[in-house]
Amino acid sequence: MTLTMTTYVLPPAPQVSVPVVGTTERFPVRRVYCVGRNYEEHAKEMGFTGREPPFFFFKPADAVVPVNAGETGHIAYPSLTNNLHHEIELVVAIGKGGKNIQAADALSHVYGYAVGLDMTRRDLQNEMKKQGRPWEIGKSFEESAPIGPITPAAQAGDIANASIWVQVNGQDRQRSNMSKLIWNIGEFIEYMSAAWELQPGDLIYSGTPEGVAAVVVGDTLVGGVDGLETLRVTVTG
Numbered sequence: 001m002t003l004t005m006t007t008y009v010l011p012p013a014p015q016v017s018v019p020v021v022g023t024t025e026r027f028p029v030r031r032v033y034c035v036g037r038n039y040e041e042h043a044k045e046m047g048f049t050g051r052e053p054p055f056f057f058f059k060p061a062d063a064v065v066p067v068n069a070g071e072t073g074h075i076a077y078p079s080l081t082n083n084l085h086h087e088i089e090l091v092v093a094i095g096k097g098g099k100n101i102q103a104a105d106a107l108s109h110v111y112g113y114a115v116g117l118d119m120t121r122r123d124l125q126n127e128m129k130k131q132g133r134p135w136e137i138g139k140s141f142e143e144s145a146p147i148g149p150i151t152p153a154a155q156a157g158d159i160a161n162a163s164i165w166v167q168v169n170g171q172d173r174q175r176s177n178m179s180k181l182i183w184n185i186g187e188f189i190e191y192m193s194a195a196w197e198l199q200p201g202d203l204i205y206s207g208t209p210e211g212v213a214a215v216v217v218g219d220t221l222v223g224g225v226d227g228l229e230t231l232r233v234t235v236t237g
């Protein structure tokens with residue numbers, strides 16, 4: 001028998017992965033979905049009513065910055081912006097794929113949960129919004145998706161009622177509760193899986209509460225969701 005091994009003209013990009021609580025095995029990342037304006041008070045601070053149907057955007061998988069428990073991650077202040085914002089978010093990690101998943105069945109597709117930051121070049125995003133253009137330049141840049149370790153769902157506690165918060169240099173910036181999601185986890189998985197076939201390895205950043213604001217070089221962000229590992233990140237020059 002002859003074994004044929006695929007060879008490449010360039011070295012293939014490494015598999016992006018996230019640590020998992022309680023094991024040395026890692027969660028391999030396929031896609032990174034994000035839910036827009038999923039808390040009423042954040043929708044209002046962005047100039048909307050908070051009553052619109054859910055909508056989604058992507059970040060590239062290699063925008064993920066995995067941070068180990070108890071460690072501080074580093075993100076470089078990105079180019080072209082003077083207004084880099086933090087958006088603290090619950091991240092849902094998909095363990096079982098599917099399309100047309102019903103909300104009532106959606107949690108059986110969830111592997112676990114983590115704390116994430118949807119870092120946003122707000123000035124560029126606002127310019128794209130104004131012109132009716134895609135958001136990628138504001139949302140989908142390198143190191144724009146820091147994430148802490150994934151806690152398997154069974155060990156994560158009552159995520160649907162967990163508090164979510166982020167401090168910058170020790171000061172509260174965002175503080176809310178997962179119960180304030182406009183579209184809850186089951187509901188946004190139902191919407192998304194009608195549009196795309198979810199696959200194991202997909203991450204979903206579930207939206208941010210009110211209080212988004214700018215960070216600068218040297219700032220340290222500490223974010224949490226009750227029941228999950230805390231995420232700590234420093235912005236470097």
Ligand code: MN
Nearest residue numbers: 087118207208
């Ligand atoms: Mn967001």
